[in-house]
Amino acid sequence: MYIKSLTVDCYRNYNHQTARFSDKINFVVGRNAQGKTNLLEAVYLCSVGKSARTPRDKELIGYDKVRATVRLTACKAYGEDKVEISLFKNSPKRVSINGMPISRIGELMGVVSTVFFSPDEMRIVKESPADRRRFMDIALCQMSKTYFYLLTRYNKILLQRNKLLKSGSVTDDALDVWDMQLVEAGSKIIKTRRGFIANLSVVAGECHSYLTGGEERLELGYESIDGGTADEIKEAFVAQLKADRARDRLCGYTHSGPHKDDIAFKIADKDIRSFGSQGQQRTASLALKLAEVEIVGRRGEYPVLLLDDVLSELDISRQKRLISKIKNYQTIITCTHIDDELLRELSDYSCIYIENAIIKQ
Template identity: 40%
Template sequence: MFLKGLEINNFRNFEHAQASFSDGLNIILGKNAQGKTNLLEAITICALGKSYKNAKNDDMVMFQRNDFFIRCSVHNSSVDKVIEVYYKKGDKKYIRVNGTSVQKISDLFGNLNVVVFIPDDLKLLKQGPSDRRRFVDMDLVQIKPDYYHNMLQYFRVLKQRNNILKNQKQYDMVKIWDEQLAWYGSRIVKERMAFVDKLSKAIKRVHPDFMPEVGKVQINYLSTVKKTGDLERNYREKLRESIHNDIKFKTTTCGPHRDDIVFLIDGVDARYFASQGQQRSLILSLKLAEMEIFRESIGEYPILLLDDVLSELDSERQRSLLSSLSNYQAIITGTHIQDDLFICGKRYLVDSGQIKEF
């Protein structure tokens, strides 16, 4: 899979811009606040239906404009596809794939797969559990067709259960929702556990050559529900055991919405004992491991989007990173790159909402 071209209109600071991409390395250069990150954001909207920044639709419309339009041309499994996203203020977002309207966002997933790095990802280890869950979920909705549906249903049921805990005294009605919560929740946990296990194995293969200063890495999924045996049954039992706490705190205290992922380096929690350099190396290795999981799961690599990663690395680590990307299509933003580090692919300059190849 690779992104052939991008066209945007009235998006962020771009009135109109378009670019064609190499199926290898693409470097987007420019000073800060010129729009480099906006290009990556536009690509993720075509992949996921929304901004990876969780930005509001109105905020992405260019100043003093009423709508935006994004078109991505993709080569996917020997098939060319065109994904178009149109949004007008006060209306919903319209998405089409090869001219056919997408009625459910889950039907968009898989047409353009992406793995994204942003500078905030360097804080992933120290951020809250919700950020680590979101990182796993963003990959799984692209890889597993049913995962997004299970997530939607789980949170619908969870909302109903929590409403009873908050607003009513008829707590016996909570049990009405427990069966559905256990059914959807156990499937989410099962997929996350399998993904994290694959991630733990993949990162062990990736990081020794890429970032040798990181020791032995292990990634574990921490579940509020017993992980061995029948997950659905375990979930139902945990809900029964937790009912008194749920009533006390007026919320559901167990389930995938409470789970976490822990990263270990040489057997110790990287949140507390890894140096800043080790944490940076671990996160970048994590992105390459994600790429390998996509290939193992769907038979091809996604597109790797790296925002401002070069500024975080010295020249030796820049060289190591760029040399490790030979198997992928990578689109990387930055303020500069040494000429001797750029071997092949394309370079672009972004300046005041304009992009051109050079």
């Protein structure tokens, strides 16, 4: 799929602007603070229903404005899809797909499939397990609405179980009932994530070795409750909950389950979450995102790759490698300037220039 156009109204520093994109590489070029990242953020908003930079929708509305609207048209194998999102200062956002309002954000998942990468995404490798779980979940939710609803269900059950544990008055029998539900949803999440990370490890390893010119090989490991089949996972999860029950009661918190999962990142058997250099962590997180594009693309339609300010972080040889890797699907890439040497590598690209929130094509 590819994004044909995006219109922003009162969004961040924009008044009313439209950008048109080609189905290959699109450079969004401009000096600092002109609105490049804001444009990419608006695309991402239409994809997952929220910003990659802030959980607070209101921040996306232009200063002094009461409402912001973003409209996106995507071309897919079977036709066009239009997504419109309106954000309000004083009421919840409204989302519509092809003119039909949706009541659950789950319905937006997979309509405009994107993979977002910015230097900040390095936190997937170096920051907390929560960042790595968020990465897995955003990827999987876009691939499957079933996963989105499963995750929503699991989080609700978990919240309820923690509330009961905190109340201090819950009986073992009542907890058993909650545990059954937690295990039912949780083991499906674990099984899906395990399959995804196994796939990702192979493809991310290839992308990483390509980016580094074969110097290093990246491997991923999924850290969760043991078990390959659904039954094995269930059995292990039940046993773990039993073993943790006294501790759970004491702390008023559930200590085991997919909400504690993590992903290990290894190069030459060293865990780069703790021991990697900045460059290793950056290249690994970029390889991870490129692998995500490949995995989604091989299942159906290629998602749109959104790269924010990535070129400045790479030397020219890695820039060239990156560009040659992404030239066959749509990429929107922001930068302050493009090296002529890089442009010589490309036969098909387009440029969008942004100056003070005005788009020139």
